[in-house]
Amino acid sequence: MSLAHDAPRLAVRPATLAQRPARAWPEVNHPAAWAVAAILLIMPLIASGFFLIEIFASTLILGTIALSLMFLAGYGGMVSLMQLTIAGFSAYMVAVFGVSGNANISLGWPWWLAVPMALALATAFGTLGGALAVRTEGIYTIMITLAIGAAFYYFTNQNWAIFNGHTGINTVATPHFWGVNWRADIPFYYIVLAVAALCYFAVEYLARAPFGLALQGVRDNPRRMAALGFNVNAHRVAAYAFASFVAALAGVLQVWNYRQISPGSVSVGACIDVLIIAVVGGITRPIGPFIGALIFVLLRTFALDFLVRIGLDGNRFRLLIGLGFLAIVFWSSDGVIGLWQRWRQRRGADHSSGGRSHG
Amino acid sequence: MSRFVERHPAWALISIIAVAILLWLIFAVWPPGLEQAIGRKRVFLNALFNGITLGGLYFLVASGFTLIFGLMRNVNLAHGSLYLFGGYVGYAVSTATGSWVLSFIVAFILTALVGVLLQVLVFRRMEGQDLRQTMVTIGLSIVFADLMLWACGGDFYQIQTPNWLIGPVELPLVTAIKSSGEPVYLRYPSVRLVIFVASVVIGVAMWLALNRTRIGMIVRAGVDDRDMLAATGVRIQLVFVAVFAFGAGLAGMAGVVGGTFQSLSPGEDIRFLLASLVVVIVGGMGSIPGAALGALIIGLAEQLGSVYIPTYAIVVTFLIMVLVLAIRPQGLLARR
Numbered sequence: 023m024s025l026a027h028d029a030p031r032l033a034v035r036p037a038t039l040a041q042r043p044a045r046a047w048p049e050v051n052h053p054a055a056w057a058v059a060a061i062l063l064i065m066p067l068i069a070s071g072f073f074l075i076e077i078f079a080s081t082l083i084l085g086t087i088a089l090s091l092m093f094l095a096g097y098g099g100m101v102s103l104m105q106l107t108i109a110g111f112s113a114y115m116v117a118v119f120g121v122s123g124n125a126n127i128s129l130g131w132p133w134w135l136a137v138p139m140a141l142a143l144a145t146a147f148g149t150l151g152g153a154l155a156v157r158t159e160g161i162y163t164i165m166i167t168l169a170i171g172a173a174f175y176y177f178t179n180q181n182w183a184i185f186n187g188h189t190g191i192n193t194v195a196t197p198h199f200w201g202v203n204w205r206a207d208i209p210f211y212y213i214v215l216a217v218a219a220l221c222y223f224a225v226e227y228l229a230r231a232p233f234g235l236a237l238q239g240v241r242d243n244p245r246r247m248a249a250l251g252f253n254v255n256a257h258r259v260a261a262y263a264f265a266s267f268v269a270a271l272a273g274v275l276q277v278w279n280y281r282q283i284s285p286g287s288v289s290v291g292a293c294i295d296v297l298i299i300a301v302v303g304g305i306t307r308p309i310g311p312f313i314g315a316l317i318f319v320l321l322r323t324f325a326l327d328f329l330v331r332i333g334l335d336g337n338r339f340r341l342l343i344g345l346g347f348l349a350i351v352f353w354s355s356d357g358v359i360g361l362w363q364r365w366r367q368r369r370g371a372d373h374s375s376g377g378r379s380h381g
Numbered sequence: 382m383s384r385f386v387e388r389h390p391a392w393a394l395i396s397i398i399a400v401a402i403l404l405w406l407i408f409a410v411w412p413p414g415l416e417q418a419i420g421r422k423r424v425f426l427n428a429l430f431n432g433i434t435l436g437g438l439y440f441l442v443a444s445g446f447t448l449i450f451g452l453m454r455n456v457n458l459a460h461g462s463l464y465l466f467g468g469y470v471g472y473a474v475s476t477a478t479g480s481w482v483l484s485f486i487v488a489f490i491l492t493a494l495v496g497v498l499l500q501v502l503v504f505r506r507m508e509g510q511d512l513r514q515t516m517v518t519i520g521l522s523i524v525f526a527d528l529m530l531w532a533c534g535g536d537f538y539q540i541q542t543p544n545w546l547i548g549p550v551e552l553p554l555v556t557a558i559k560s561s562g563e564p565v566y567l568r569y570p571s572v573r574l575v576i577f578v579a580s581v582v583i584g585v586a587m588w589l590a591l592n593r594t595r596i597g598m599i600v601r602a603g604v605d606d607r608d609m610l611a612a613t614g615v616r617i618q619l620v621f622v623a624v625f626a627f628g629a630g631l632a633g634m635a636g637v638v639g640g641t642f643q644s645l646s647p648g649e650d651i652r653f654l655l656a657s658l659v660v661v662i663v664g665g666m667g668s669i670p671g672a673a674l675g676a677l678i679i680g681l682a683e684q685l686g687s688v689y690i691p692t693y694a695i696v697v698t699f700l701i702m703v704l705v706l707a708i709r710p711q712g713l714l715a716r717r
Contacts, residue, residue, distance in 0.1 A: 101512065154703060157710040161456045161511045162666070165658050166706065168458075172655040173699040180692050290651045294519055301516060338531065344523030351516045 062215060071207045075279070077323065079211050081315045082218040083279060086272035088299040088311030089218075090265040093225050096305040097234055098261040099241035104151055104167040106296045107174045108266045109273030110288030112144030114178070114185060116194065116277045123193030127186055133197040141270045148266025149259060156258040171293040178285040190284025194277050205278060214275055218312070221268045225308045228264065237261050298347045304357030313358055318343070410558055420689075426554060426567050428688040429681070434573040434642075436680025437580035441635035443657040443664075443672045444587065445628030451604045451667025452624050454511055455504060458518040460632055461654030462525035467492045467633025468640040468649070469529060472538045475637075481543040485637050492633025493626040500625040505618065522650065530647050540640040546572040576638050583631075584673055591669065600624060604667060659698060663705045665712025674714055 061068075065078055091105045120136035122128040131139070155166045178185040185191075196205035204210060228234045237257050239247045244254045277283050286292075295318065303314025325339040354360040406425065446460045470491050471484035478484075499521070507513050549568035558564055591597035599620055602610045611617040639645070639653070656679065661667075664675025682701055686694035705713060 101515075154706050157706055161454075161515050162662075164458075164515055165456060165662060166702075169655060169658050169662065169699070169702060172651070172658075173695055173702075176695040177699075180695060182692070290655070291523075294523070297516075297519065298523075338527060340523055341527040341531075344520050344527060348517065348520035348524065351513060351520055 065215075066208045066211060074207050074211050077319055079214045079275075079279060081312065081319045082214045083272050083275050084296070084299060084319065085303075085312035085315035086218050086221050086275075087269050088296050088303065088315055089221055089225060089308060090268040090272070091296055091300045092303075092305045092308060092311045093228075093268070094261055094265045095300065096307070097229055097237050097241060098258060100152075100155065100163050100258065100261070101297070102152070102155065102167040102262070102265070103164060103293050103297055104148070104171045104174075105265065105269045106293045107171040107288055108144050108148040108151075108269040109276060110178075110283065111147050111174065112140045112270035112273030113277035113283045113287070114191070115140035115143050116274050117191040117283050118184060121195035122191050124186055124191050127184065127191060133195070137274055140274060141267065144270035144273060145263060145266045148269065149263040152262025152266070153259050155262070156255050168290070168293070171288070172290050175285055175288050175290055175293075178288060185285070188285055190282060190286070192282040194281050194283065196278045196281065205281075210278070214279075217271050217275060221271065222308055222312070225268070229308070233257070233260070295343075298343065302347060302350050302357050304359030306356045307359055310357055310359050317358070321346075407554065410564075423567065424688060427569070428684045430569055430573070432681035432684035433677065434577040434680075435684055436677040437577040438635060438638050438642075438676075439656050439660050439680050440584060440673050440676035441580050441638060442632055442653050443660040443676055444584065444669055445631035445635075446657040447661045447664070447667055447669065447672045448600075448631075449625055449628040450661070452600060452607070453504070453621055456511070456515045456518065457628075458515060458654060459499075459522040459525060460518075460629075460657060461650035461652070462522045462529070463492050463495065463629050463632040464636045464639065464653045465529060465645065465647075465650040466495065466525065467636030468540075468645040469533050469538070469636070470633065471637030471640055472540050472645060475540050479541075481541070481546075481641075484540065485634055488633040488637045489630040492636070493630035495633075496626045496629025497622055499629070500622050504625070505621075522654070526647065526650055529650075535647055538640060538645040539643075540637060540645075542572050542641055546575055550574065570642075573642055576642065580638075584669070587669055596623075659702050661712070662702055663713060665715025668712070668714050671712055671714035675712070 062078075066074060069078065087105055087109050090108075091102060094105075095101045116133075116136055117124075118127060119129050119131045119139050120133055121130050129136075151167065151170050154170070155163045158166060178190075179188050181187065196203075198204065202209055204213060229238075236247070236252055239250075240252065240254050240257050247257075248254050276287070280287075299314040299318050300311045301314070302317060303312065304310030321343060322339065325342055326337075329338060329342070350357055354364075356363075406422075407429070410422075442460070442464055445463075446457060449455055449457050449460075467488040471488040474484040474487045475481055503517060503521075504514055507517070548571065550571040552567045552569055554567040589597075591601060599610065599615055602615075603617065603620055607617060610620075635653075636645070639649070643649075660675040660679050661672060662675075663678060664671030664673070678701060679698055682697045683694060686697040690697065
């Protein structure tokens with residue numbers, strides 16, 4: 023028995039040792055990464071309230087939800103369409119346990135009790151959903167998680183006792199403490215930035231940690247990993263649990279951002295939008311979802327004006343999104359990041375054709 | 382059947398008792414105590430019949446979905462869009478010509494053509510890449526949904542029921558006894574019965590075609606091992622195109638059916654996509670009898686649920702899916 027228990031640890035150890043040198047945060051050492059980090063930190067000096075919240079905070083929140091999908095899809099090979107549903111569940115729980123305009127539903131707990139409760143429940147919800155989804159594989163996962171997401175959407179529409187039907191829960195209270203209104207534009211931006219950065223580095227770290235390496239092994243060859251003594255399903259469910267926690271964090275931020283939550287925010291279309299964001303950005307690296315989210319939010323905000331300006335019907339925003347998504351899926355399987363990398367490689371190849379060559 | 386009784390005597394007994402209770406509920410005149418406990422018999426019978434006919438509609442949508450998946454391993458998430466497209470085409474034809482039957486034919490042909498185009502232009506290029514194909518179908522469903530919203534607007538459409546099908550028929554099922562001792566019979570919309578009979582006929586025809594004809598044999602062989610089938614000299618791409626066209630055409634026809642006894646509007650595509658997903662998860666991916674069983678279960682659960690536990694109807698459907706996944710992840714009637 024003890025042998026069987028030791029097997030995973032023994033098997034992982036050489037892998038981590040071999041990985042140590044590569045653990046030096048290559049992307050963070052890149053000068054461009056420092057530049058982006060600096061710009062994000064001083065953003066309130068540059069951008070006004072509208073841009074700060076509607077563009078950058080929205081991007082970071084959506085990017086964090088998509089990041090949880092990227093973690094599952096990129097490292098675990100499980101494309102889950104219910105990440106937005108988990109975020110929405112967590113948002114609903116904040117509204118139900120915390121303070122809101124619907125006093126007959128909300129329990130009126132202070133935020134420091136309601137938020138951990140919401141996070142715990144949403145993580146449990148996502149883990150249960152994941153435990154269901156891992157009973158099947160590959161494309162079945164998409165179908166089951168889509169069915170879970172759609173069922174939750176229709177349930178929130180029908181249930182009035184907890185979810186208040188299709189009107190949802192309005193005027194959700196946001197935290198005030200230490201004399202600061204944390205929903206004011208600048209403090210809220212920094213909260214969102216901190217959570218997004220935390221999740222980003224957690225994913226980055228986990229991808230190199232023994233658990234992440236084992237998960238990538240499970241993605242590439244579940245049978246071999248099972249033969250090596252790893253519990254394949256336990257790794258997958260644990261990945262779902264982590265991703266659910268990330269999505270739940272983003273859900274809390276989302277309900278604080280809009281101060282309301284309704285079934286419209288957990289609709290099937292919105293679930294699919296998260297997949298689009300992750301795929302367009304690229305699901306091979308944690309930075310991808312944030313790039314995808316930026317593109318998505320910019321399109322969502324400015325497509326109307328842009329389409330009208332070039333003489334088209336401004337309501338065709340979703341057509342633009344769909345066509346863009348199709349183009350990305352057709353020509354670049356790893357999203358915008360893949361396009362960028364290929365462009366750089368091609369440029370590198372042109373440069374090096376005279377002298378040095380690099381792999 | 383007899384082997385099932387020998388193997389699982391307890392389950393056989395339970396199912397016989399359940400069927401007997403169901404038959405009694407349908408045919409007997411309910412005693413007053415029962416009517417007080419769970420409501421009137423007419424309500425129950427109506428919910429039961431609505432469930433069965435809705436199951437027929439779900440079967441039409443889901444059988445195409447499961448056929449395409451079974452042969453090509455392609456989870457066609459644009460299937461709901463094909464349904465809605467067929468419905469709009471049917472509406473246009475029936476308002477233009479006034480012929481209900483013609484609208485079925487045109488909807489079938491046009492949706493099948495869309496299916497052919499999809500298979501030839503899109504899916505053939507990425508054969509064997511399941512995930513990528515699925516992503517493409519998601520993108521296509523967004524594009525189709527927006528194009529249809531553009532063309533048809535956000536209104537509700539209902540296809541006109543033909544004159545010879547308007548009105549109820551009286552079924553030989555007693556719902557209650559009047560105080561004068563005269564029995565009251567169940568009256569039910571005839572168009573729903575006709576549609577249900579038609580979907581049963583289509584289902585049986587499909588089963589016969591799959592199990593008794595040469596083409597059906599090729600398709601079944603393709604479901605089992607398409608590489609080996611291709612190696613024996615069958616032009617597999619032609620089979621793929623034909624099956625995709627047929628599955629898409631069925632979805633289009635189902636759109637006309639849905640447009641007749643429900644209505645057509647943006648959002649219905651997602652609803653029917655979800656319904657066919659749940660149906661094939663419950664019934665078993667790639668299995669036609671599985672789709673029939675799953676459609677019946679989900680249709681009944683939805684209708685009975687919406688009558689007896691209105692707020693939790695969707696949860697019942699979902700719980701059935703969870704239960705099936707927990708006990709038999711491959712679906713009730715799947716072989717593997």
